[in-house]
Amino acid sequence: MKPDLSVSLGTLRLKNPVMSASGTFGYGLEFAPFYDISRLGAIVVKGLSIAPTPGNPPGRIVETSSGMLNAIGLQNIGAERFVADVAPRLSEAGATFAANIYGRTVEEYEAVAARLSELSSLAAIEVNASCPNVKEGGMAFGATPGGIALLTARVRKATGKPLWVKLSPNVADIASVAAAAEGAGADAVSLINTLVGMAVDHRTRRPKLSNVTGGLSGPAIKPVALRMVWEVCRRVNIPVIGIGGIQTAADALEFLLVGASAVQVGTANFRNPRACVEILEGIEAFLREERLPGIASFRGKLRL
Ligand SMILES: Cc1cc2nc3c(=O)[nH]c(=O)nc-3n(C[C@H](O)[C@H](O)[C@H](O)COP(=O)(O)O)c2cc1C
DSSP: OOOBOOEEETTEEESSSEEEOTTSSTTSGGGTTTSOGGGSSEEEEEEEOSSOBOOOOSOOEEEETTEEEEOOOOOBOOHHHIIIIIHHHHHHTTOOEEEEEOOSSHHHHHHHHHHHHTOTTEEEEEEETTSBOGGGTTOBGGGSHHHHHHHHHHHHHHOOSOEEEEOOSOSSOHHHHHHHHHHTTOSEEEEOOOEEEEOEETTTTEESSTTSEEEEESGGGHHHHHHHHHHHHHHOSSOEEEESSOOSHHHHHHHHHTTOSEEEEOTHHHHOTTHHHHHHHHHHHHHHHTTOSBGGGTTTOOOO
16 A cells, blocks of 8 residues: 655645755756656745845855855845746645745745735745844844844734744753744744754965855755754644755655654755655655655654
8 A cells, every 4th residue: 555645734744755956956947847847845946025136146056064154145036937937837836835934024034924925825924933034133033032023923924824933943951942833824844944054164364155145055954954843843733844964865854853843945956956846755665664654644643
């Protein structure tokens, strides 16, 4: 018998728990030459802002031991072009897709959420809360429970779509931030975004990234991500989407085991464009091997 791979994220049912992580999978269509993108639980597209954004000048990416640092600067095509050109093609391809969004102010978040919510084909909105709030001295919205509660409540009012709030790991107590998102109306939380890092060149005496600091991702962050997902799963009652360093089916299963309802795969897509679908096949093979009827009989079953 085929195991039941479907998962529920609140009212949203996904055919399986494997999604691409924002910023590592383009707008989804770029991966259509490698496999049928409609096989994924969902595609989370590159972070969209209300207006197109050019991002940072180069160097924007540095390879590190077991990971990478990026400071892309949230380059994207903007909400209008996404609605007009990309969304119809994702629908044609039969893909389930969610939009990751960001803004420099709460009003910008509201505007992009409202515009994208006009798309009947859009499955969910994922709020990137790691962005600096320009009106509050540049501190990230997601840095405090108060900041996340405000942002979540305002975007909640701007959209009727399922709302996922994506948390920054650069905080002292991520479970409290997650609880604040839940309290303000999030349907799910996704975590983690990248950890702030830095790389310098000792010969040129210069930073390797034009932005000086960047976000660390990849296998290097997996233990931190797993611990944070576990802590958040114990604290909130809404579904948790696990992200961080997932490269294999075993990695994804670890996140499900500590309580995540679904996972997103990021940096692994750069090394292997088929990573998401191979992880999906590996999860199915594991459930068959263990003779489990579905994800539900494995998820959250960590033995302590
Ligand atoms: C090049 C790059 C661009 C990213 N862009 C975004 C983005 O636009 N919005 C967002 O919420 N996260 C973004 N992320 C973070 C990822 O979605 C993910 O949370 C993080 O990389 C950890 O997962 P991983 O270790 O599997 O890559 C980006 C990551 C990378 C590497």
